[in-house]
Each structure stands twice: as C-alpha cells, then as structure tokens.
Amino acid sequence: MIKVAIVGASGYTGVELIRILHAHPEVAVTCVTSEQSAGRPVSDVFPTLRGRCDLILESLEPVGIAGQVDVVFTALPHKAAMAVVPTFLKMGKDVVDLSADYRLHDADVYGKWYEKHLTPELLPQAVYGLPELRRDKIREANLIANPGCYPTSVILGLAPLLKGKVIDPKSIIVDAKSGTSGAGRSAKVDNLYCEVNEGFKAYGVGGVHRHIPEIEQELALLAGTPLTISFTPHLVPMDRGILSTIYSVPTGKVTAAELVTLYEAFYEGEPFVRVLPEGVLPSTAHVRGSNFCDIGVVVDERTGRIIVVSAIDNLVKGASGQAVQNMNLMCGLPETLGLDFLGIFP
C-alpha cells in the first residue's frame, strides 16, 4: 500500500481526494492536515466520511508528515504550497501539487500573474500533469503541477486543433462556465447560497483570470508558437462542472466529420477523454463525479468558425481525479486504477 498525505484537506478538492482514494486498491490515506480545523476528525468537517475516514486533521508540519508517507498531495492555496513542497521533495517524497505554484515554467510569468516565486529553482523539474499530453514525463517526475480546472477543459478541447495546425492560433476565444465549488469553501458573502442561486454572471472579464498564462503556456507548446487568447469565466448555479465553449477560425476549410475523426485519432486509447459523435454535445451533468472529459466539435457553416465544447467535473478531472491519475503514473500503477467509476446521474 502506498501511504498518502493530503495537505489541506478541509477544502473541496481535499475531500474529493479522500473520496476517490478511499476506493483506490493500492492507496491508504494516513495523514490529513488543516490549519483551521486541526484536532478535529476530518469526518466532522465532512460527514460523508464518517465511519470510513475518521482521521484527525493535523497541523501542517512538513518534516513530520513526510516521515510517515510515500506521496503528498498539496491542496493548498498558491504561495502556501511552495512554502512546503521543497521540504517534501528534499525528503524524497513524490508530490502532486494542486495549487498553481509549479504550473508556469517561467518564474517571471508567475511573478506577473501571482507574486514573486519562492522556489524558482524547482520549476524545471516540475511536470505539468496533463497525462494526455505528457504521460511519459509524468511517469518519471517527482513533482507534478496538477493542472487548473479551466485549463484542463480548454487544453484538452484545443490540443488536436493546435497540434494539427487546423486553426489560426490568434483566433481563440474561450467562454468558460464553472460550478460554484470552483470558488472554494471560504466564508464569503459572494458565495452564499442566496447570492449564487438563481443567478448567472461573468467574472474576471477582460483577460485577468490567473488561469490564462497556464492555458497559453500549454497551447503555445502545442501550436509551436506563442499565442494570446480571450478567456471569460462565468459562475453557474450548480455545485460541480466546467463547460468551455471555444471559438476559433480554421486556416482552411474543414467539416465537422473531419474534425471528429481528427479528435478520435488524437485521443485514441485515452481512458478519460470521450470524443462525442458528430452532432452530439457534452453536458456537465454527464461527467459529474467522474474523471471524464467529454468533447464535442461543431463547424458553423455560416461563419466558418469551429466551436469546440468540452465538459469536465472541476473537482475530478479538473483537480482531484487528475491528481490521482498523475499519482498512478508516478507510482507505476495502472493509470486508471481507482478512477474508473462512472458519473452520478441525476
């Protein structure tokens, strides 16, 4: 059994990691931390866990924790992650970091969108953990930068088009929509039930969302050229799910049928990407609770634009499920182990 610590277990990605790993045949979660709830059983904070995972939440002491486990998942806010990840690495632990701290290859870009990076020397060894694009490197990594939720949906949605040089890289517009769990579990008026329910809004409009540099970094690698995208996130009154509607202009004439074939070829054999048949479009309801990314592709004959729609569960493929997928790869386990559960509907 692989012993695992979940650092920052009182948030939604933390409890989702526990849920997923509880059913993983080769893993035992043996340590969970939370500053604000230290000393309480994690099942007190998340009663879904009662009777199955009643570990006491600990304060985060990196050295002590590293001594007890094989793998560490850091589900902390950015900056808090890079304060402790170096210690885990120094003690020889594999780390899957769910924060943004090791996703950007360039410390200056990180500095511009977040703040000054504390450990830029670790960036070269961090692997951006999107298995569909970087499976082999993940297998050899000891530090995985687990992708953001929006980036996962966008990069998987666009990879075949950019890799295949089908579209003009300057034409990309992403209109993305997220369920409310993406806003986290901190007590803010804006996230109260009555403030969110029965409303729909855009936020961070105008190219200011922090997931943008991460998306552009990965898309540029796929395209082989720098690019700039328009990205507008929205908040949906539901718990889980991200749907990205992605507009782009093809460099030549293409049909939807050709594109579906392209996507099917690109994602052939991928266990968690489902390319939908022509004419079928995804819904977040159909990936809820699962590690799938569903992708539909359409060509608007009137305007010539390509419209890609991709859907994930932001807490699973967009966070904790993908983190476990990365852990499986790092640990030499079958990639789908513990992850082949179906979505929950309704």
Next chain:
Amino acid sequence: MIKVAIVGASGYTGVELIRILHAHPEVAVTCVTSEQSAGRPVSDVFPTLRGRCDLILESLEPVGIAGQVDVVFTALPHKAAMAVVPTFLKMGKDVVDLSADYRLHDADVYGKWYEKHLTPELLPQAVYGLPELRRDKIREANLIANPGCYPTSVILGLAPLLKGKVIDPKSIIVDAKSGTSGAGRSAKVDNLYCEVNEGFKAYGVGGVHRHIPEIEQELALLAGTPLTISFTPHLVPMDRGILSTIYSVPTGKVTAAELVTLYEAFYEGEPFVRVLPEGVLPSTAHVRGSNFCDIGVVVDERTGRIIVVSAIDNLVKGASGQAVQNMNLMCGLPETLGLDFLGIFP
C-alpha cells in the same frame, strides 16, 4: 381601462403577462385562452393568481375574443400566432405578438428558418418592438412583433457599437446563456427537474438557432451593412434570466472608459437600460423579475477584443415586460406605466 386578452395564457409568458398587468393601473385582463386547459380557471393552472385573477380559460375563438377587448397579446407558438393575428387586426384590435411570426421582415428568411409564412402581406406593417430602437414607430403601430429573449439581450448589447461603427461587424461572436423557463412549459423529459438541475450545456450549436435571423436583421440595420454572427445558446439550471457574453473586434483602439461613455450617451434617458460603470458587470440575479437590461463593457487589453455582457430576465424584458412596454407606447400611455417594479432578490 384598456381591456386586454391574453391568448395562450397557460405558458410562462402568459402568466407573467397576467402578473405584470395585474399591477397596471390602466389595464384590465378580461380574457385568457388556452386550448389544453380550456374551462379551468387560470388560477387553477397557476395558483399564484388565486383570488386575484380567477378568469376561466377559454378556447381560442378570435372573433368572439376580439369583440370583447381592445388589445390582444398573442403568446402562442409560431405558426399558431399567424393563424389568428389577421383576424384580430381585421377587427381593429391592437396586437402584441410574442411569437416569431412577424419579427422577420422578409418572408423568405422566415420560410428558411421556420416554414412558409401564411400572411406575408402583414409583414410590412409589423413593427419589431424594441422601444430603445424604434419607439416612434411602435407608437403608431397596430401590430407589434415582440422581440425574442436572446435577440433583446444581444441587440441592446451591441447597438451602440454598431451604430457608432466601433467594431468590425464580421467579428461578432455571441455566447448566450438562458434560464430554463425559456424552454417553455411542455412536458418533455429533457426539461424535467432532474435532467436540468446540476447540469450546464450548450444546444443548437453551429448557427442553427432560430433567433439568429432576427438578431442579424436588427444588427444589420444598426450597422448599415449585412452581417453574420456566431451564436451559441446554453441552458443554465435556474428559472429565469439571460446573460449574453458578446465578443467583437474594434476597428480602432478604444478604452473601456470611452465605451462606457458611448453606451451612456446612447442609452441616456432610457428607463429600462442600465449601463454599468466601468469595471462592473451584470448578473441575471440583479434583473430577475424586472424589466431592466443591464449592460457592462470591457476591453481585453491583451487581445484588443471588446467584451460586452448584457443581462435580462427572459420573461420580462425578454418577453412579457417588453410586451407591456410596447402596449403602453401603442396606447399612448406613459412607457413605464406598470413596469417600474424592482427585481426580486434573492
């Protein structure tokens, strides 16, 4: 008192008309029709009305109805509307038609997107009822084609940019999101609570939604040139509200501040359009139950694109509220009479 008939009163726009007109000081709803519920009190179908509007739903007999009232609101499906509107007009009634039947000036375009038009000879006298653009013509009309919900949000969102020739008309992409009441009240599995709740999806992707010709017709008039847009509607798990996120490319350099000034000037004095200050964006939650259209404008400095976000309540400004606004204008009443209620929050 103006006597009013609501033809097709067992749908959501029908009950919303009754709700609004109940508080209108110069109107009495005296006739309501429904084929499927004929013979039952409308308050049986919609118990919100109990004790305040207990009219018996009648079968639709145009001549009989026309004999009793001054104004007719037709809240019927397309095709059903054009089967009865001519009779109402012939008998000298003012008609506000909430269907799509008289919105398109060109019967051929109607034929292409819907079916063969039955009364193309009436199209020239029908006025597309967007008061912000066509107030004077509405005052003189006897047949108002009440705009669709998506079109209202998009046209109001883009009018200042197109009229001011600020953007390239070929660059317009509309990513629109609607609450579920837009799907109507017929019994379909797709609209069941458990199918809609906790899910978000696109539909009608690829330039096939029937509101497209209506939007393009009006935008072309504003731009002074034909244009083609990309339009993607989405379904939000909430009852009411439309939010349209609209992307376009300016012809020259502009700032958000300049655009807000442009919008404020364009909509100066408009009672139901609220141009939001720079940096503020609308939410459907803030227009729910009201006749407002809230508009925010942003410039993405990184890509140069303009992003307009507009929000309405699809049943009020997007349907029944706008219909009453049109009726007020047609009948020589103050435009805001009975419509100056605030949105309901939460």
Next chain:
Amino acid sequence: MIKVAIVGASGYTGVELIRILHAHPEVAVTCVTSEQSAGRPVSDVFPTLRGRCDLILESLEPVGIAGQVDVVFTALPHKAAMAVVPTFLKMGKDVVDLSADYRLHDADVYGKWYEKHLTPELLPQAVYGLPELRRDKIREANLIANPGCYPTSVILGLAPLLKGKVIDPKSIIVDAKSGTSGAGRSAKVDNLYCEVNEGFKAYGVGGVHRHIPEIEQELALLAGTPLTISFTPHLVPMDRGILSTIYSVPTGKVTAAELVTLYEAFYEGEPFVRVLPEGVLPSTAHVRGSNFCDIGVVVDERTGRIIVVSAIDNLVKGASGQAVQNMNLMCGLPETLGLDFLGIFP
C-alpha cells in the same frame, strides 16, 4: 408622502422592504443604514436597486435619523434593535421592529430564550403585529413587534382550530421548512452555496428554536390556555419560502369539508390569507414574492389527526411584507396599499 427609514438595510429583509416600498404610492424611503457598508450606495450592495434607489447607506445614529423620517423599520438582529428603538419612540416615531425584541410579552421568557431584556418597560405598549388577529390594536400602536417568519406560518395555520376549540392544544406538532434566506446574509461556511445546495436537513431539533416561545405565546392566547408544542425547523435548498406541516388531534370527529368551512369563515375578507379548497394543498412556489399565506387542511381518516399545511414567503408575509401591512394600519392607510402584487412564477 410618509418618510421612512430602514435601519439595517444590508440584509435580505432590508432589501425586500426597499423593493416593496419602492412601489408604495404613499411612502418614500429616505434613509437606509448599515454599519458594515456605511458610505456605499445601497444599490452597490444590492444591484437590483440601481437607478431606482441609490441612497447612501449611513451609520446608525438614532437621533439624527429620527429627525428626518416619520416611520422607522428596524431590521436589526435582536438586542441591536432594543438598543435603538427607545430613542425612535421617544422622538415620537412609529416603529415597526422586525427583530424578536418586542415580540414576547414577558421579559423573563425573553431572558430565558435570548438574554436579559434592556427595556422591559416598553413591552406592554408593543403590539404583536399579526393583522389577522390584532388589526385594531395595530392601528393604535406606535411600536409593532413584527412576527417571526415561522410563527406567522404556524399561528395563521392554527388560529381557527384553537379559537374554535377543535383540537387538543397539547397535541400540536409543527414540522417546518424554510428557504435559505431565512438564515440571513452573514458570511458563514454553513450557508455557502455548495453546503446548502442539493441537501436537506433539520436543525435546532428538540424544542430549542427561538421562535418557539413566540408561537406558544400567541397560540396560548388563541386557545385560552397555556400550551407546549413540538417544533422542528428544516433548511430547504431554495431562496425563499416557509412551509409548515402541522399535526394535531381533534377533540371530536371532524371532516375536512367542515374544517375548510371553518377556515373560510375565520379568514373571510382577509386580503392576504387564501384558504384552499378541500383537496388542494399549498406550495411555497405559489406565494413566492407575494404577501399571501396559503393554507390547506386535511383530515387523516386512518389516524384521526388533522394536518394543516401553510405556506408563506418568509421575506414577504414572514417579514417585510407584513411589516408594510402593519405600517399601513398604523398610518391609517388602506391595509393592502402597495402590497397587492402577485407572486412571481416561475
């Protein structure tokens, strides 16, 4: 015009008062207060109000406020209300207090369920503002204790049975359910969207909810004898609405038809109580946004028990709507003025 201050305007009952009074023909809201948002326009906190009520939120200075207005609505937490109400009264203002501070006639009971009362000398002059039971006293009062939301639904639901001595007063069990706006607008993890959505729970089980003494006080007056009830509140994942399911044992044999007749007689002429026909039961969806209380009565032939189901909008008849109804009575205005709007559906 009656000039009105809303003290504590940044909560949900505050904005609901503004919404209702905006459409009231004889009232002008001229002062709104909020400690946490003082200095900001109230329309900044609640953008539904933008362009219609852009008053600046003030700090609460009772003397200054009293100098500007005729009537004060205090929408403060308990204890905060009784700290300022005496000043308003001393300065001759009519006060409608939406807190619990003046609802209980007995300061000792208040002390037991809340804390030591600061101004017990005012209790005799406070009138418990349920117009259906105490219309004449309200007309002469200058201090109205506006009833709690749960109590409104329960007292109106049981009044005919207790007044008519139809049931055993010791047999009453109230199973009540409330929408989330009843939990207020403060930033707590428990009230976050993701914590409330898609869940249903009981809280305050076992006779500990603070609305109990208020309910028992009023029911005892109706019954002419002290009584003790079982009361269990629940939280529903929706914004608005209270539904109380009330069980009791009749002292003799009765039929549902007889009970409906009893209720119709008891509430004859009441503008805001709708007694439903036999076999029809209320839903919170049918009173949402309105000042109605809908009541259905059933007899369970198998067990002999009477089941009353009553529904209100907790923010309207359960708070701000009833407060305006009381103000109308106090000020000699028609009781329904500004309140005769229909519920919003869907």
Next chain:
Amino acid sequence: MIKVAIVGASGYTGVELIRILHAHPEVAVTCVTSEQSAGRPVSDVFPTLRGRCDLILESLEPVGIAGQVDVVFTALPHKAAMAVVPTFLKMGKDVVDLSADYRLHDADVYGKWYEKHLTPELLPQAVYGLPELRRDKIREANLIANPGCYPTSVILGLAPLLKGKVIDPKSIIVDAKSGTSGAGRSAKVDNLYCEVNEGFKAYGVGGVHRHIPEIEQELALLAGTPLTISFTPHLVPMDRGILSTIYSVPTGKVTAAELVTLYEAFYEGEPFVRVLPEGVLPSTAHVRGSNFCDIGVVVDERTGRIIVVSAIDNLVKGASGQAVQNMNLMCGLPETLGLDFLGIFP
C-alpha cells in the same frame, strides 16, 4: 462473474444500478431493457455511461433474458413487475424486484392500495429485503422485494424504538421529504424544472401514499402489534435524498444519551447504518451517492416527545444500492462488495 439483467433500465433506478454494478468486481451487466428506448444504446439515454456501458436496450422478453443471466433486477412500475417476475423465477433466476409488487405479505392489502394482485401465490416466498432486519432470510431467498425509499428511511429510523418497546406505537408521525428523482423520469408538467425548482410542497397528505402499508407492515412486525401511522411526504427541490423526521411518544422517561446507546447497540456492526452522536443530526447531503442511512435521535425535554431524523439517498440505500446489497447476500458474496463507496460532496 455473475451475469445480471436490468429490466427497466431507462429510469433513474436503472441507471443507478448500472453505475453501482459497473464498479462491482463480481458482476457483469449483460442485458438491459427498455420498451420506449429499445434498440438504442443505454449510453445514448444516459451519456454518463458512454464508453463504459454501451449495451443496446432490448425489449423485455422474459424467457430470452432469463436464458442469458443469473440474476434479474426488475426496475419496473408496479403491475409490470409481477407480469414478468414469475417467468424469471420459473427459469430458476434470482430476482431483486424494485417495484412494490412483492413487498406486502397480504394480497388483500395490496389490492386495497394498488390493484388486484396477479400472483399472490408468490408472496410467501418473497422476502422484504431490508438486510438490517432480515439478513438470513435474504440469503436464502430467490425473490427479494426491495423496499421502497420512504419505507427504508422510516423503518431503519424506528426499528430500535419499536423493537425495544420504548414508544407508544400509536403515537408515530412521519414527516418525510424526498428529492425529485423519487418522482421518476416520465414527462409530466409537474416534474418540469421550473415547476419544481424554488418550491417546496407536501403531496399525498392524509394517509394516502402507497408506501404507508409497507411501512406499517414492517413496523407492526417490529412492535409485535398492529399500528397505524401518520405519514406526510414532501417534495424537495434537489435531485436525491430522503429525510424523514419521525415523532413519537415514549412509554417512559428516556434521555437522548440512552437512545443513542440503544441505537448503537441495535445497529452494531451494520456496515451501512451510521448512528450519529448525541447532538448531531443527519443531512441528505452527507449520504448523497452512498449506501448509508444516517440516523440522529433527540428527546424534546419540553414535550417529552422523541424525534428521530434519518437520511438516505433515495436512489442508493432507498433503491439500487440496497438492491445490490440484497443481491450480494443472495449470491453468497460479501454484503458490502461494490458498495463501499463514499458519498459525493459537494
């Protein structure tokens, strides 16, 4: 591998069976039926299944189906089930019937609440499949009457009290609340999103719900005496979950602590019943997607009444999860096999 057919797979309990059994290590679902969707892949009806279970839905031909499988789950409406179950039994198959057809021991009672029973001769061999009460009989059965959702929550909630003769059996009042998936997947206006959302209502009030005889049958067996209960179901605007609030009068004085001890002893070792500590109460959010039944017990010191609150996921412990638990027992597998997944939160 045990081969399994799911008869009636296009409803919510059908897809939930597929979801659960997909992760069951000893089962292969090899046949799924649906009359209305015969010929389509089940993953077309429920896209969550795409790529994992793409079986073609067949028409229901009992003999043919029985020839291919070892165990049959019948997820049909009542009456439809008893039309085919005899054939499956005759062909030696184990049957778990999720309908009501074999739950009532007495065909006359069935006749009174449903209609004339077609195969009363099978009733003696049917075992009411509540493992916590009847584990040994289930192991030997070949026909399991899988309990209803409400009955599961109520019987588990009351069993310790009745078995322990702690309460007066005549005093039981059950106020139950269910998510909307309990209403099934047929296209009815009443179940549309906009009709259910943002509303809460009671239905089937007055002792008329068909789950009553089933509850009373099992409670009477526990109490050793016939009994009659008051039962009021309500509809909650959420997908999944049942919460039952159960009132009763103890025969003598008891404390909550004593009752918690009683419940803990009664359910000791039970894998799927979680007795909550004194002062803790269940929420449907904490059992969503899991096979748990969470139970909290409170004594109201003021009235002397006992209040039990129990929560389940209506589609799991209330239907498909319990069905798999029964199958495990029938087939000699570990009872928790394939069922030890955690609930999904949020």
